[in-house]
Amino acid sequence: MTSPARTRRLGHVAVTRTLRDGAWRVVELITTPVVPADYLDVIAPLRNPTVLRARIEAVRRETANAVTLELRPGRNWQPHQPGQYVRLGVDVDGVRLWRAYSVSSAAGRKDGRFTVTVNAVKDGVVSGYLLKHARRGMIVTLDLPAGDFVLPASPPPKALFVTAGSGITPVMGMLRSTLPSLQDVIVVHSARTPSDVVFGAELRSLAEAGRIRLIERHTGADGRLKPDELASLVPDLFERETWACGPGEMLDDLTSHWTDAGAADRLHVERFRPTVLVAGDGGTVTFERTGTTAEATGGTTILDAGEAAGQLMPSGCRMGICYKCVLPMREGIVRDVRDGTITTATEVDGDKVLIQTCISAAAGPCRFDA
Amino acid sequence: MTTLQRKEVNPIAHLTPEDIEQIGRELDAIRDEVLAVRGEKDAKYIRRMITIQRRVELGSRALLLFSLFPPAWILGTAGLSISKILENMEIGHNILHGQYDFMRDPKIHSTTWEWDSASPAEQWKHSHNELHHKYTNVVGRDNDLGYGIMRVDEQQKWVPAHLGQPLYNFINACFFEYGIAAYDLELGRNLKTKKRRSNPAFRANLRAVGRKIRRQVLKDYVVHPALAIPVGFLMGNPLGAFLGTFAANAVASLVRNLWSHSVIMCGHFPKGVETFERTSITGETRGEWYLRQMLGSANISGSKLMHVMTGNLSHQIEHHLFPDLPASRYAEIAPKVRALFEKYELNYVSGPLVVQVASAWAKVFRLALPNRKPAKAIDHSIPPRHPAEQPAAV
Numbered sequence: 001m002t003s004p005a006r007t008r009r010l011g012h013v014a015v016t017r018t019l020r021d022g023a024w025r026v027v028e029l030i031t032t033p034v035v036p037a038d039y040l041d042v043i044a045p046l047r048n049p050t051v052l053r054a055r056i057e058a059v060r061r062e063t064a065n066a067v068t069l070e071l072r073p074g075r076n077w078q079p080h081q082p083g084q085y086v087r088l089g090v091d092v093d094g095v096r097l098w099r100a101y102s103v104s105s106a107a108g109r110k111d112g113r114f115t116v117t118v119n120a121v122k123d124g125v126v127s128g129y130l131l132k133h134a135r136r137g138m139i140v141t142l143d144l145p146a147g148d149f150v151l152p153a154s155p156p157p158k159a160l161f162v163t164a165g166s167g168i169t170p171v172m173g174m175l176r177s178t179l180p181s182l183q184d185v186i187v188v189h190s191a192r193t194p195s196d197v198v199f200g201a202e203l204r205s206l207a208e209a210g211r212i213r214l215i216e217r218h219t220g221a222d223g224r225l226k227p228d229e230l231a232s233l234v235p236d237l238f239e240r241e242t243w244a245c246g247p248g249e250m251l252d253d254l255t256s257h258w259t260d261a262g263a264a265d266r267l268h269v270e271r272f273r274p275t276v277l278v279a280g281d282g283g284t285v286t287f288e289r290t291g292t293t294a295e296a297t298g299g300t301t302i303l304d305a306g307e308a309a310g311q312l313m314p315s316g317c318r319m320g321i322c323y324k325c326v327l328p329m330r331e332g333i334v335r336d337v338r339d340g341t342i343t344t345a346t347e348v349d350g351d352k353v354l355i356q357t358c359i360s361a362a363a364g365p366c367r368f369d370a
Numbered sequence: 371m372t373t374l375q376r377k378e379v380n381p382i383a384h385l386t387p388e389d390i391e392q393i394g395r396e397l398d399a400i401r402d403e404v405l406a407v408r409g410e411k412d413a414k415y416i417r418r419m420i421t422i423q424r425r426v427e428l429g430s431r432a433l434l435l436f437s438l439f440p441p442a443w444i445l446g447t448a449g450l451s452i453s454k455i456l457e458n459m460e461i462g463h464n465i466l467h468g469q470y471d472f473m474r475d476p477k478i479h480s481t482t483w484e485w486d487s488a489s490p491a492e493q494w495k496h497s498h499n500e501l502h503h504k505y506t507n508v509v510g511r512d513n514d515l516g517y518g519i520m521r522v523d524e525q526q527k528w529v530p531a532h533l534g535q536p537l538y539n540f541i542n543a544c545f546f547e548y549g550i551a552a553y554d555l556e557l558g559r560n561l562k563t564k565k566r567r568s569n570p571a572f573r574a575n576l577r578a579v580g581r582k583i584r585r586q587v588l589k590d591y592v593v594h595p596a597l598a599i600p601v602g603f604l605m606g607n608p609l610g611a612f613l614g615t616f617a618a619n620a621v622a623s624l625v626r627n628l629w630s631h632s633v634i635m636c637g638h639f640p641k642g643v644e645t646f647e648r649t650s651i652t653g654e655t656r657g658e659w660y661l662r663q664m665l666g667s668a669n670i671s672g673s674k675l676m677h678v679m680t681g682n683l684s685h686q687i688e689h690h691l692f693p694d695l696p697a698s699r700y701a702e703i704a705p706k707v708r709a710l711f712e713k714y715e716l717n718y719v720s721g722p723l724v725v726q727v728a729s730a731w732a733k734v735f736r737l738a739l740p741n742r743k744p745a746k747a748i749d750h751s752i753p754p755r756h757p758a759e760q761p762a763a764v
Contacts, residue, residue, distance in 0.1 A: 029593045032585045033484040038477070042424045051477065094413030096474040319659070321693050322499035323468035323480045339402055352474065354481065 046074030080145035082177035089141030102170035119166035149270035156241035164190040164246030227257035283362040302357040320359035332366025394657030427453035437614030450622035459681025507666035546627035590619040637686040639730035663690040669720035
């Protein structure tokens with residue numbers, strides 16, 4: 001049973017809440033048909049509670065191909081755990097494109113900022129843009145930190161990090177955050193040349209100070225590192241808790257090596273999946289919620305293909321002018337049948353790429369949230 | 371304006387089907403040129419417009435807290451009128467057309483945008499984007515021809531009630547946003563029978579409009595006037611402050627309604643604009659669809675400011691050809707479109723606002739009376755198109 005005092009207090013809370021809700025409703029009426037935050041955006045874009053944004057506070061060049069962005073996140077940000085990544089939405093030529101980048105700074109900075117280190121990938125639209133155009137004051141959209149490529153609460157007595165290229169980024173975040181609590185750390189890092197090593201100077205000085213044992217591999221001269229070689233470089237390989245991040249092939253090799261040794265549970269991998277979607281002609285169209293699939297040719301619109309397969313589709317003008325048929329594409333690639341424009345959606349885009357199904361044809365497999 | 375197939379002189383008699391498809395290809399090429407450069411400039415433009423509009427609105431609303439003070443009332447009312455016009459025309463209309471969907475910004479997207487109008491965005495997109503833009507000027511399919519309340523074509527049957535249409539048109543102009551909401555609901559048709567009145571889809575739309583209007587009215591005529599009351603107390607006249615701001619909101623809405631009604635009347639009503647028989651769009655090709663948009667729309671000539679304040683609907687012809695290209699690009703492509711009209715000897719209807727408005731009003735008056743000459747019989751020299759009615763080819 002609730003005590004009278006508690007009832008009074010609850011009553012008080014309820015009244016306060018009702019008053020606050022009422023006041024908020026009046027504020028919403030002041031700004032209707034948009035929400036108060038839309039007006040706030042005009043003055044303070046980082047204060048918007050519904051759209052998480054960050055301001056670039058500093059830009060540091062790491063190598064010829066890599067740049068570190070120091071970001072001040074806006075309201076409702078949650079601190080990351082070392083090793084996690086964030087999704088950044090960057091407006092490239094007016095179009096918002098999303099990419100995932102590992103956080104490279106130590107966790108729990110007092111100023112609330114964090115850094116990501118962007119490595120320019122070949123033909124990478126966003127990484128190339130950030131390398132060239134990222135400036136102090138620029139606003140980017142972001143998402144909360146995610147990913148389970150993290151260290152356990154109690155640090156392992158012996159740790160091994162195997163990285164290649166930009167795979168060092170999440171590991172750098174881990175080292176910067178938790179190195180004091182780690183006893184025995186080996187970092188095996190591959191890059192094409194010594195100057196391509198991102199954070200090279202910092203890693204080498206950590207090695208000189210005896211904090212880590214650093215094994216650098218320069219693939220330009222020595223070729224790719226094989227798991228067998230790794231075994232000779234690190235004799236107590238399977239005694240160590242291992243975190244690996246880098247290209248898919250490397251991770252595949254490592255995974256089978258650890259599995260063969262029966263030590264698969266000691267290897268933690270982070271895969272960057274650079275989704276390379278190549279436009280073809282037609283493909284399987286999947287409507288995830290109903291489970292309907294349709295084989296569509298390059299000349300059939302998604303709308304027609306879906307309807308023919310019995311999927312209930314929103315539709316309107318059927319000629320690309322009314323935007324009533326748009327559906328979110330989770331992953332896939334489509335071609336505009338009018339002008340041939342290619343639109344892609346990758347996992348990193350979430351379910352945010354809206355496709356006009358009446359003028360889009362599959363240019364590869366496509367998955368729709370419908 | 372008469373339906374195309376009954377005209378004494380058919381304006382497209384000189385075009386072969388190949389010509390018409392060639393026109394389509396040339397227009398597609400113009401579209402491709404814009405798509406090739408569409409990007410950051412357009413994103414910046416619409417963001418800047420939104421920022422300007424919100425600043426003007428915030429400033430005007432702040433001024434109207436002091437509505438007892440006449441200069442503040444005048445400036446605030448003028449600012450609010452401008453902000454409402456910008457919000458409806460250059461921002462709302464164009465975003466709801468999907469012109470900025472390419473940005474993939476969920477805040478500036480046709481699926482999420484809601485505008486300062488009695489008409490909920492969803493319903494307007496259906497009646498405007500889908501029906502009006504697809505069936506432009508097709509008698510009996512495009513209800514924008516007279517909005518279901520007026521006779522705007524000689525071919526429409528005259529009844530004595532049409533005598534009042536100059537008055538209806540004026541009332542519609544004053545309360546335009548509510549007229550549009552009623553139009554989106556197809557009130558005339560849906561209220562006719564009991565069965566239609568109780569149709570759940572209609573009732574749901576009706577409720578949505580009711581909700582939207584309630585919020586809009588509360589905002590302009592209750593909440594904002596009430597915000598002026600505290601200042602009114604300080605100046606010794608709280609009621610006056612309330613009424614002053616109330617009046618300012620009413621005037622700004624009236625100005626916006628009269629302005630948008632005038633601009634929109636200029637789009638399809640002036641002299642020289644063609645209308646089409648219901649049967650003429652059966653099996654229409656992409657080229658024929660383009661041609662219908664060319665003949666069915668009219669432009670307003672004027673300054674850059676004029677184009678912005680009309681939401682670039684002054685480039686109605688370009689807008690109807692490419693409703694989903696960013697409106698601020700229409701001025702760039704207008705010379706190319708016009709050259710195409712000349713090349714194919716078609717009538718590019720354009721004129722200053724005053725002339726076009728007068729021309730549209732003249733028609734409203736003229737057609738309030740029965741025709742002087744009986745209607746022509748159908749011109750059978752234009753062969754009927756494919757018998758099966760198909761959606762326009764993409």
